[in-house]
Amino acid sequence: MRLNEHTKLLGQRVVLVPYEARHVPKYHEWMSCPILRNLTASDELTLSEEYEMQRSWREDNDKLTFIVLSAEIYAKTNDEIAAMVGDTNLFLHYDEEDKQYVAEAEIMIATTEARGKGFGREAMLLMLKYAQVQLDVTKFEVKIDMDNQISLRLFESFQFVEVRRVEVFHEVTLECLVTPEWLAWLDTQVNLKVESYNE
Template sequence: MKINENTLLEGQRVVLVPYNAEHVPRYHEWMKSAELQQLTASEPLTLEQEYDMQKSWREDDDKCTFIILDKQQWANPEVGEEQCMVGDVNIFLTDPTDLSLAELEVMIAEPSFRGKGIGKEVTLMMMHYGVSKLGVQKFEVKIGLDNQISIAMFKKLQFQEVSVCKVFKEMTLQLPVVESVRTTLLHQTSHMKEWDYKQSCSNRQEMTSH
């Protein structure tokens, strides 16, 4: 999506930035993992295909993607963004006839960053963005049945199980953004800040050169 190509979202422990070409090599290395392929229901791509995918995600009107950066590393201007990467988060508008329905997907690719609440923080930040910028009124997630940690996290966020597909071995959960959900979400993400991404990159470069 072009809407977020110059958007940086700052949370307590993470920073979300647009998926750019500079991020592709690290992302490509992640997706060689059989575990991540299984968790994301993805097929391995060549590096060239990964670059093409990055371009299409930037252009397509039905996909909104951010790369998750570790804020502590990112705060050091001498550390490149690619070195700060820990995962990605996506919103897919899966139904052309209902743009208020969005499928949410979060991947914490770096094992050392799992189990620390980062997935929850990223999910809430992306939901805030989806509600406030994209007009999302209902979120949906599809999670492998063996990924009980993610299922438990989304259930704690009030997502409700709506179906189980035994063929694909996945569970679908949904959360309508009723007023009470919206109010809670905005409260939980009140710390989140939105910045101009290009300006932030420029500021980091200036700090490095001094």
């Protein structure tokens, strides 16, 4: 989605930047790990397929993505590639049954040394707040592997609730309705700072 191509989101621990072609080689290196692909339910792609995927994230109106940078490393080096620790995505669709726009959220902290530092939590909160401000979303959902207790606890802490389990896919779906009460809670959790981003 071109909505965020010139947008940088600033947090205390993380900085979110648009997914650019220069990020692809490191992202592709991450996704060569079978464990990471399993946790994210991702297919293994060739490098050229990864570049094509990056282009689709930029151009398709139903996808929104940011690369997650360690704010500390980025401040020290001013090098996005060195500071990359993961990504966060939204897949947007219109639910015909409920007549509302839904965003399926994803967060990945790819590097083991970056986990357990609150990067994923802050990155996801920034993404939820950005989407709430910029998009006409009335519900967020996530689909998480049943064994991924860290992600399940993370989204439960965001007030997402389990709505179904699909044993054949070993997957749990959690949802969160965008209500005035939830938005008030979100504002207590994150302060969205937006800057202009240029390559």
